[in-house]
């Protein structure tokens with residue numbers, strides 16, 4: 001039914017209006033023309049494989065069928081990942097994209113049951129295993145001779161990992177650890193792929209040796225027979241059931257009944273248990289938390305990608321959809337011409353760029369700090385942890401909200417599963433919880449900020465908090481500029497940190513314990529961490545754009561997006577700005593007018609911008625967002641796939657409706 005090669009005329013017009021070269025922007029976002037080519041060839045390699053097509057839309061399958069189909073595809077994907085590795089086209093950042101990110105979510109819309117193998121199991125072996133352990137395990141894992149997951153969270157504890165209850169008790173007589181789940185709440189609960197997919201896991205457990213507990217440590221544990229896949233003796237394992245989204249990721253539960261593993265299965269790069277049971281301490285107990293930092297860094301990138309996917313769908317749809325009237329007797333406008341619609345969409349486009357640049361910055365810093373850690377230098381770890389925590393929290397929360405705004409911006413059709421906006425929301429909102437619940441992570445950043453604040457005469461070694469050395473009393477008069485907005489956000493963040501710190505101290509002076517004072521001040525602490533993060537994101541966007549070497553035409557548009565992101569952020573924080581800077585009501589009117597000007601400036605390039613993201617139709621997976629804009633044809637085509645439409649009369653008529661109707665005669 002869809003007319004091949006026929007592009008919706010509204011989109012044709014929109015594309016004519018674009019003032020910059022979309023290919024230049026595509027190359028910029030990919031990191032160069034060569035990277036674009038590589039990405040495209042990766043996409044072709046996966047998306048055009050006939051084995052990776054589904055006959056029936058996922059939504060119409062049962063929970064069990066969904067899982068089975070997901071495993072079928074996941075195995076093909078893994079086989080292809082190995083092929084890429086063999087051709088030297090692998091790399092961790094590509095894996096994430098293939099397994100869970102933009103490309104992965106195109107092939108498996110509701111999650112991949114094997115993702116954790118590459119995203120957490122192998123990184124943990126690499127980050128926490130000794131050279132010998134890496135030699136033994138990593139090869140097996142790369143070859144997929146074994147499939148692993150990361151089993152940390154328990155029924156009773158996800159956030160407070162010091163409170164995990166699974167025990168690993170060393171038995172020197174046999175040189176083995178005994179893993180045990182002493183309570184119901186000690187059952188592992190949530191790990192991806194744990195239910196029926198993985199046969200190994202890195203298990204985080206409280207280490208006991210010589211009668212003493214040394215806190216949580218990672219252990220490699222075999223869960224299932226490598227041949228039959230039967231759970232090994234003492235392993236109680238299954239799937240946790242249906243969720244808001246990610247219903248094919250096979251999140252599982254796991255209990256141990258005195259399960260024995262060799263001593264050498266404890267990952268011992270950082271701390272060790274010797275054969276006689278003596279414990280050798282790690283240089284920092286926080287090195288065990290390394291994999292979590294890695295995944296938080298990756299989540300910022302994922303948040304950016306999901307948001308750009310949603311905003312591509314909603315922007316194209318808004319250019320094609322006509323509704324209502326602006327003037328009487330005028331034709332129905334494209335809904336993208338309603339300024340309220342622009343206000344829903346364009347800030348999301350700008351937010352994508354903002355997150356993308358923070359994600360790139362964070363990835364580079366993560367790699368530098370990881371090399372430092374390898375060399376035994378731990379000084380930069382606290383700042384990396386603090387910035388990764390707040391960026392993960394703010395990007396996932398804003399992306400989830402942004403995807404929902406995009407869904408609502410598509411009216412009724414946005415509620416259709418076939419728009420792919422509901423399941424995109426399901427994937428994004430999960431990121432607010434996994435890998436550290438967002439409030440908890442913002443409190444981690446706040447902990448760092450308060451410490452830095454208390455020693456703010458010594459800021460040289462930091463990069464993200466230098467502004468805390470500024471004189472809070474030196475006000476900069478309002479200007480309509482991003483520079484001023486950055487100043488205002490930093491001033492807000494610094495004042496919030498100062499206030500939260502002061503309120504903690506006041507509570508302590510009144511006799512409260514520091515920890516209680518902390519908890520009582522925690523609403524302000526979270527707000528301070530969020531403000532810090534927002535100032536960082538705008539500043540990083542600003543620095544990146546200033547350094548870019550691009551054509552004049554593209555630069556103009558990128559500066560518009562930077563300005564829009566700045567004003568949008570400032571206006572969302574109007575109350576804070578009035579409270580902490582000398583901005584006036586009149587100045588806020590100036591900002592509002594600037595916002596409206598920017599929406600109008602971006603309007604002709606809106607479709608061009610989302611086209612530059614160059615997201616293939618198969619990746620968008622949406623009736624509303626395809627490049628050709630043939631929305632209504634696609635909606636019909638998808639509806640025809642409903643199993644209910646396979647027959648004109650459903651058997652329920654005979655069974656229930658007819659007798660009911662008769663009874664009422």
Ligand SMILES: CC(C)(COP(=O)(O)OP(=O)(O)OC[C@H]1O[C@@H](n2cnc3c(N)ncnc32)[C@H](O)[C@@H]1OP(=O)(O)O)[C@@H](O)C(=O)NCCC(=O)NCCSC(=O)CCCC(=O)O
Pocket residue numbers: 100119150152153158159160161162192286289290292293295381382385433434435436437440444447448
């Ligand atoms: C909340 C905390 C941070 C609290 O830990 P704690 O030991 O009680 O810490 P504290 O006393 O508050 O602070 C102690 C100290 O440890 C530091 N710290 C904490 N975490 C890290 C880190 N990752 N790297 C480096 N340093 C870290 C803190 O900043 C503190 O430092 P300080 O004492 O102030 O110098 C921690 O328990 C935590 O990270 N919880 C969140 C759990 C989590 O992220 N789980 C992830 C499970 S896996 C998953 O969800 C996979 C999904 C993936 C997918 O599906 O794709």
Ligand SMILES: Cc1cc2nc3c(=O)[nH]c(=O)nc-3n(C[C@H](O)[C@H](O)[C@H](O)COP(=O)(O)OP(=O)(O)OC[C@H]3O[C@@H](n4cnc5c(N)ncnc54)[C@H](O)[C@@H]3O)c2cc1C
Pocket residue numbers: 116150151152153156157158159160189190191192246251430433434435436437439440443
């Ligand atoms: C889709 C999905 C996939 C997952 N995959 C994995 C996996 O592969 N492996 C794995 O090990 N885990 C996994 N998890 C678990 C995940 O990491 C935890 O759910 C997460 O860390 C939050 O912990 P929790 O569920 O215990 O929440 P809780 O900590 O119980 O949070 C509940 C509420 O308490 C608040 N709270 C808790 N502590 C504090 C505090 N200190 N200060 C203030 N407020 C607090 C929170 O802010 C929140 O509002 C996954 C979870 C999901 C949803």
